[in-house]
Amino acid sequence: MSAFQEILRSNEAAILSGWLSEMATGTRRNDLMNDTDLKTQATELLRLFADASQDSSDVQSEAFSATRSFLKEVARGRMERGFSPAETAMFVLSMKQPVFNALRDSLKGDPTSLISEIWVSGNLIDKLSLLTVDSAIGLREQTISRQQEEMLELSTPVVKLWEGVLALPLIGTLDSARTQVVMESLLSAIVETNSQVAIIDITGVPTVDTLVAQHLIKTITAARLMGADCYLSGIRPAIAQTIVHLGIDLTDIQTKAKLSDAFALALQRMGKTVTTVKAAATSNAKVKEA
Amino acid sequence: MALKSETFPIASSNDVVRVRQTARSWASELKFSLVDQTKFVTATSELARNTLEHGGGGSMTAEMVENGPRKGIKLTFRDEGPGIANIELALRDGYTTGSGMGLGLSGSKRLVNEFDIQSEPGRGTVVSILRWK
Amino acid sequence: MDRIPILKVGDCLLVTIQVDMHDELAMSLQEDLTAQIAKYASRGVLIDISSLEIVDSFIGRMLANIAAMSRVLDAQTVLTGMQPAVAITLVELGMSLPGIKTALNVERGMELLREYMGQNTESDEADGSEE
Numbered sequence: 001m002s003a004f005q006e007i008l009r010s011n012e013a014a015i016l017s018g019w020l021s022e023m024a025t026g027t028r029r030n031d032l033m034n035d036t037d038l039k040t041q042a043t044e045l046l047r048l049f050a051d052a053s054q055d056s057s058d059v060q061s062e063a064f065s066a067t068r069s070f071l072k073e074v075a076r077g078r079m080e081r082g083f084s085p086a087e088t089a090m091f092v093l094s095m096k097q098p099v100f101n102a103l104r105d106s107l108k109g110d111p112t113s114l115i116s117e118i119w120v121s122g123n124l125i126d127k128l129s130l131l132t133v134d135s136a137i138g139l140r141e142q143t144i145s146r147q148q149e150e151m152l153e154l155s156t157p158v159v160k161l162w163e164g165v166l167a168l169p170l171i172g173t174l175d176s177a178r179t180q181v182v183m184e185s186l187l188s189a190i191v192e193t194n195s196q197v198a199i200i201d202i203t204g205v206p207t208v209d210t211l212v213a214q215h216l217i218k219t220i221t222a223a224r225l226m227g228a229d230c231y232l233s234g235i236r237p238a239i240a241q242t243i244v245h246l247g248i249d250l251t252d253i254q255t256k257a258k259l260s261d262a263f264a265l266a267l268q269r270m271g272k273t274v275t276t277v278k279a280a281a282t283s284n285a286k287v288k289e290a
Numbered sequence: 291m292a293l294k295s296e297t298f299p300i301a302s303s304n305d306v307v308r309v310r311q312t313a314r315s316w317a318s319e320l321k322f323s324l325v326d327q328t329k330f331v332t333a334t335s336e337l338a339r340n341t342l343e344h345g346g347g348g349s350m351t352a353e354m355v356e357n358g359p360r361k362g363i364k365l366t367f368r369d370e371g372p373g374i375a376n377i378e379l380a381l382r383d384g385y386t387t388g389s390g391m392g393l394g395l396s397g398s399k400r401l402v403n404e405f406d407i408q409s410e411p412g413r414g415t416v417v418s419i420l421r422w423k
Numbered sequence: 424m425d426r427i428p429i430l431k432v433g434d435c436l437l438v439t440i441q442v443d444m445h446d447e448l449a450m451s452l453q454e455d456l457t458a459q460i461a462k463y464a465s466r467g468v469l470i471d472i473s474s475l476e477i478v479d480s481f482i483g484r485m486l487a488n489i490a491a492m493s494r495v496l497d498a499q500t501v502l503t504g505m506q507p508a509v510a511i512t513l514v515e516l517g518m519s520l521p522g523i524k525t526a527l528n529v530e531r532g533m534e535l536l537r538e539y540m541g542q543n544t545e546s547d548e549a550d551g552s553e554e
Contacts, residue, residue, distance in 0.1 A: 184325060187507035194527060221519050222510035227503060227526040303445040310443065310477065328477065328508035329515065335479040336516075339446075394480060397516035 004103060004117040008050040011102040016042055018098025023091065032081045041074060046095070049128070057120065059127040068131060075135035085136035092129035096122060158189040164196045165266045167259065169234075171204030179215035186219060190228045197266040198223055201259045203234030213248045220253055229269060231255065233262035293354040293361070300367070301347045306338045309350050316352060316363050320423050330363070330421045333398040337367045337417055340394050345369025345415055355420070362403070362422035370414040377407055427452045429459055435467035435536055436460065436498075437529075441474040449485045456489055460496045467536035468493050471529050473504025483518040490523045499539040500524065503532035 008015065019042050020035070048067040056063035071092070078088040099121055107114040159167045168186050190198055200216065202208065208216075220230040233256045235243075243250065256262040267273065298309055313334035317327040334350075341348045348369030355364050374380050381396050395417075399405040402419040409415035425448065430437040436459055438452070460468065470486065472478065478486075490500040501524045505513075513520070524539075526532035 180325075183511060184507065187510060191507060191527070196527070196531075218511075218514045222507070222514045225510040225513060225520060225525055226505045226507065227528075227531065303447055307443055307445045314477075325508045325511055328506075328512045331477050332479050332512045332516065335477060335481075339479070339481060397480060397518075400515050400517075401512065 003113070004099075004121045005050045005054050007102055007106045007117075008046065008099065011106070012043075012046060015046060015095075015098040015102050018101060019046075019095055022094035022097050029083060029087060032083055033078075041091070042095075044070060045074070045092070049095075049124070053121070053124055057124065059124065059131060067128065071128060071132045072135045075132050076139060079136050079139045083136075085133050085140065088136045089129045089133040092125060092132050096125050099125070158185055160193055160195075161199070161263055162267065162272075164194065164270055165263065166190060166193060166195045166198045167201060167263075168198065169201045169204060169259075173207070174205060174212045174215060176211070176215075179212070179219070183215070183219045183222065187222060187226065190223060190226060195228060196270055197229045197231065199231045199233055199259060199262045199266060201234040201262070202232065202239070203236070203259070205234075205239075208239050208242055210246050210248060213243065213246070213250075217248075217250075217253065229254070229266075231262045231265065233257070233259045292364075293356060295351065295353040297349055297351045299347075299349050300338055300341045300369075303342070306335065306342060309338045310335050312352060313363070313365065316354060317421070320354070320361050320363065322421070322423055326421065326423075329401040333401040333419055333421075334365060336394040336398045337365070337419065340417075341367045341369045341415075345371030347371075348414075357422075360422050362420055364404075364418060364420040366416060366418040368414065368416050373411045373413050373415055374407075374409040375411045377409060381407075426455060429455060431459075431463060431465075432533075434463070434465055434540070435469060435533070436463070436465045437469045437471070439471045439474070443477065444482065446481065449482060453485055453489055453492070457492050457496070460493055460498050465498050466540045468498055468500045469503060469529065469532045469536060470500065471503045471532070472509075473506065473528065475509065476506065478505075478509050478513055480516055480518060483513060483516075483520060487520055487523060499536060501526055501532045501535050503527065503529050 016039065020039060023038070045067075048070055052064045052067045054063075055061075058064070059068070074091065075088050078091070079085075100118055103114060103117050103121065107117060157169070159169065161167045166186070166189055168182070170182065174182070186198055186200070189195070200219065202216075205212070216232065220232065223230040231254045232250070235255055235257055254262075254265070256265065296312075298312060299305055300309060310331055313331045314327065317330050322330065338350060341350070346369060348367065348371070351366045351368070353364045353366075355362050381399065395407070398419065402421045404420035405418075407415065407417045409417075425442075427438060427440060427442075427444075427448065436456065438456065440452075442448075444452070456468065459465065468489070470489065475482075486502060490502075493500045502520075503526045505525065524535060526535050
């Protein structure tokens with residue numbers, strides 16, 4: 001069993017100050033973290049490291065679980081403050097130089113032990129810094145996927161045009177993932193609002209290829225199975241050409257060039273009509289009575 | 291790497307129901323979205339029924355698997371029935387052998403992430419499907 | 424063996440499928456419905472599947488069969504309450520159930536049925552055919 005833990009403990013102050021000055025030269029980022037916090041974290045890590053490595057040389061073992069949790073927190077804190085994953089890992093790596101210095105000074109007369117302790121401790125520090133980088137990167141990926149989800153939701157609003165008529169104005173390109181989300185939000189909206197007609201408007205969709213067309217057709221078929229009619233509007237001449245060119249069959253689907261036409265059709269379908277109100281005569285009569 | 295594994299017999303229509311319910315509860319355990327759950331359980335139903343009707347009965351082995359951070363469910367349907375002579379034909383949309391197997395295979399394939407089928411006339415059939423969370 | 428209850432509502436039959444049906448139950452539903460349409464000379468059949476979380480190709484075919492058989496017996500069928508996840512899955516399976524009328528819920532379904540039954544009665548009268 002190695003002895004470097006003792007050396008770590010008895011040289012704690014020296015190692016800490018060496019560590020902090022290491023970081024000062026490298027990726028200090030004191031815009032993101034002050035010295036006191038840094039010192040507290042370094043002290044904690046040094047102690048955890050010394051304790052854990054007493055019992056085990058495997059960073060994945062139970063002995064290191066407190067250290068691992070601590071490093072996860074360190075990574076989280078730093079990522080939130082805006083450190084990069086590499087900068088976060090440097091925090092752990094900068095421990096090496098001062099630890100080596102302490103070992104060298106203590107084991108001067110015993111080269112064999114010195115080499116073996118340097119190896120063991122260095123190896124452990126490397127592994128711990130890898131763990132830290134992994135945590136940091138994992139957190140970044142989580143943020144990215146959360147943001148992607150939010151973007152998807154924002155870009156697929158379902159609008160109620162009238163009692164029983166929904167519109168889904170699509171903007172931007174439609175890929176597989178987005179179309180799934182679109183389909184699901186439209187269909188749930190149909191159920192929630194008890195709507196009989198849904199109009200999918202593709203004025204804002206730049207291109208329609210076979211895949212996109214298939215997705216749209218699937219959405220419309222699903223809406224029909226549920227008991228709602230689905231119209232497609234906003235088909236620009238260029239898109240109409242592409243659709244014919246690609247041999248896409250839209251015969252079962254009601255299409256309109258303009259959203260307004262589709263809306264008129266929807267109202268008709270629901271047995272509603274728009275009339276002009278004869279306002280002038282009635283309001284004059286009311287005024288006279290008053 | 292399999293996290294857990296269980297095998298169920300498919301010898302009656304009640305077994306088909308049981309197997310569907312197992313697929314549903316495992317999918318629910320992994321917190322699949324509602325649509326993914328529905329797709330997965332429906333594919334299970336199709337294949338279980340094929341095993342019973344075309345394969346003369348057999349079994350389904352369910353395994354919860356993981357690949358790095360993601361988890362999934364793999365189902366393998368086995369039977370010692372007549373087998374399928376022309377797999378490619380059977381996987382084509384709308385194809386049916388008269389026993390109504392038509393939509394089962396090609397449809398199920400679209401409902402899952404990974405699909406594999408091994409079959410030879412007289413040697414039975416093994417179909418496995420996998421859905422990741 | 425359980426059978427799925429069929430309710431008679433005027434000259435319509437109403438069925439609510441709530442359980443995860445095994446094949447025999449589905450087949451007996453098909454038989455029972457056909458028998459009752461004939462017995463009561465029903466003009467409309469409403470099948471509510473708002474509680475069905477799974478509709479596979481077997482059930483899909485059963486529903487299509489019921490609609491076809493009813494039509495032969497001069498009754499109109501309406502399917503109501505299909506859940507979005509079920510609709511998405513059926514479409515992915517390749518089943519679009521053509522020829523089956525659908526409605527969002529039982530209320531709409533009954534309205535739809537009355538419309539269709541009303542139309543048929545009118546055209547009978549226009550024909551001058553006797554009943």
